Amino acid sequence: MSASKTGIVYDPIFLKHTQPGHPENANRLNAIINNLESNNLLPLLEKVPSRIATIEELCYCHSENYIKRVKEVCLEGGGYLDADTYVTEFSFDAATTAVGSLIDLTNKVCSGSSNNGYALVRPPGHHALTGSGMGFCIFGNAAIAVKAALKNFNVENVAIVDIDVHHGNGTEAMVKDDPNILYISTHQFPYYPGTGGKTKVGSDVAAGTVLNIPLEPGIGDEGFQRIYNELIIPKLEEFNPNIIIVSAGYDAHWNDPLANLNLSLTGYSWISKVLVDLSE
Structure with a gap:
């Protein structure tokens, strides 16, 4: 596999974190996937397997109590973490898969097996705080991924x-x-x-x-x-x-x-x- 490849990571679970009428919904990701397919771009990308992040990885940036609360709300069928941030019964799996997938895509770039990559993941993460969700975001995807890179590689x-x-x-x-x-x-x-x-x-x-x-x-x-x-x-x-x-x-x-x-x-x-x- 050439290191000049662009990696891509995606999982259908991301589409199950959705709420019709909410501005952050599955249509965002569907539009990107449909465009990649219609322009025959997917065969040019190196597919990186998705995976769920471990609790230890989530704890790089989040408290165990918050992680537990998100999981409990999802197991109960869903709800809201704040006025804007919904979760469904699938959102814990989607959010933890978003984190784990971005970590592994980042790892492939750090190891040199991919030159760069695109993480088609959701829910988003840059508003999430250590102990609370916010602004449509559940876990801090990017922050966790860079901390994992510092721990796992000689960077x-x-x-x-x-x-x-x-x-x-x-x-x-x-x-x-x-x-x-x-x-x-x-x-x-x-x-x-x-x-x-x-x-x-x-x-x-x-x-x-x-x-x-x-x-x-x-x-x-x-x-x-x-x-x-x-x-x-x-x-x-x-x-x-x-x-x-x-x-x-x-x-x-x-x-x-x-x-x-x-x-x-x-x-x-x-x-x-x-x-x-x-x-x-």
């Missing part, structure tokens, strides 16, 4: 670049004390969840490992290119991570009904190419 530094229109408050909270993890977020501000001010730069020995870039509405492709050229690219080159995980939210697109950052598909493509090039 010195890892980075998370969060391109979702919302600030990843949960991810930042989970990694801001670790000097070996760089967290970068571009997000509309002020906007949900109201965090991510530019003065938040990491804590104690990890000072300088958080780069929050709060953005005003309407910044568009040209503004993003300037931000990457002047701030993000130099920061990543200085930190020199062994691996970059991208929290790839697409709600900064100009056609998103709620946000206003006005990125185009061309802009997303440019950002993706920059981050792939920096990771190689």
Whole structure:
């Protein structure tokens, strides 16, 4: 198997975490899968097996009491973890599979058997906190994956670049004390969840490992290119991570009904190419 392959991980369980009418539902993933299939792209990708994360892995970022509570609510048929974050009877399996699958995809990149990868997983994770769900998110997928990479492989530094229109408050909270993890977020501000001010730069020995870039509405492709050229690219080159995980939210697109950052598909493509090039 050539290391130039792009790995992909996906599991049908992700479609069972869904609620009709809720903005975070299975249609998000179905649209991506259908597009990959209709354009004959799946045969070009290396399929990585999915798996459920262990409790030990979940505890890299979450409390055992919270993990237990999520499982109990799901076993009871589902409910809400907060006003926005639903769970169904399948959500614990979906969320733990999202974590385990991203860990293994990251491991394949760290080991050199895949050059890069795409994790088609849900529920999302960047708002989840150590002891609570939030903003449609249950477990901190990206934060757990980078901590697993640091534990399992001979890597010195890892980075998370969060391109979702919302600030990843949960991810930042989970990694801001670790000097070996760089967290970068571009997000509309002020906007949900109201965090991510530019003065938040990491804590104690990890000072300088958080780069929050709060953005005003309407910044568009040209503004993003300037931000990457002047701030993000130099920061990543200085930190020199062994691996970059991208929290790839697409709600900064100009056609998103709620946000206003006005990125185009061309802009997303440019950002993706920059981050792939920096990771190689």
